[in-house]
Amino acid sequence: MPFKVDLHIHTNKSDGALSPIQIVNKALKHNISVISITDHDTVEAFPEAVEYGKKLGIEVIPGIETSSSINSQEIHLLSYFFDINNKSVADFLAHFTIERKQRARKILTELQNLNVNINIDDVREFSGNSPITRPHIAQAMVKKKYVSSFGDAFYKFIGDNGPANVKKTFLPVDIVTQIFHSAGGLVFLAHPVNIKEDDIITLFGQGIDGLETIHPMLSPSRSKVLKSIAEKHSLPESGGSDFHGGEKGDESNFGKYYISQKKLNYIKNFL
Template sequence: MEGRADLHMHTAHSDGAFSTDELLRKANEAGLSIISITDHDNVAAVDEAIEAGKQYGIEVIPGVELSAGVGEQEVHILAYFFDHKNQDLLDHLMFFRMERVKRAERIVGKLNNLNVPLSLDAVLERAGMGSVGRPHIATALYEEGLTGSYHEAFYKYIGNGKP
């Protein structure tokens, strides 16, 4: 059987723009036959994606994206084909998501020290049900009128090595 695959997709459960069902619909429209939802530190979309995949004839591989530090560099590690209901895994992922909130709080604090009046609540609101990350901070900075664009937020305030 021949087909197309995308094994690195994000839903609104992390920094993706689409709900799980919307993502599966778009995958179907793109002619994909296999996908993997690899949300950051989060497997909440996997069961929903597997069910929606059946409707569209798309095989869904359980996946997750984890961040790790290698020296001064941050690397992202993709994992596939694991038991996404394993309680030890879920506990570790919850810990990682809580660390993401703490990181966002530190970044917002640094921005406040630079007289950028961004609130953690504004950032968490953008993250919604997902794992909070720098894209949510950039969105909040832009939507709160604190930068002229999403990209300016990264360039000026939250890109690597900032603030």
């Protein structure tokens, strides 16, 4: 039985469907030995997950997924092994908590202008105390019958090109990497489906430590290309299922996309 390491998982502390404890239980069920919960712009799930993981023999690595951009193209970054109590990280997360709230309210205003009357309380029913994300808004839209499905909400209204979407604001890559490096972490470029090799090399110069080479969005041929780039530059590789659960319909990905213990140990050599 292979030693499975999934370094890309989301919980209900951001836009996932399951709690941190449910995720750890799921890892045990799928024979995954090491996980990282990489919620968007929050580390709220980590303390609960790491303590519960110890009881079940599951190692839980500090992780987070954040956004930045290169050449006006949005990219996602995965940071690992950082001190979640580091002041620079805390300030960074506080900034994006405010930004997410502002963005959510703007999206709701745009929806109301389109006669989709969803308010913040409707969305809080799904987000709880976690930062509001577009999936939470989509769930509220489905419940109030403005759309027939989660995907319909994105396609018609709040997807990247939708009439009610509000673009994110980003910090530059070099600032993000500096913050997580100062907290003892490593930063990886997440699921680089369409990013050119020259741009990847540029990102290395801005502090990116490695590449995510295993991911449901990456075809076998693309994964092979990314692995070749990582090997050529002696860089570590991360990978995982990017599991969200619920409306995402990605149940089959959990336990299917993972890296080996050897690749995890290579990552740790860079700490």
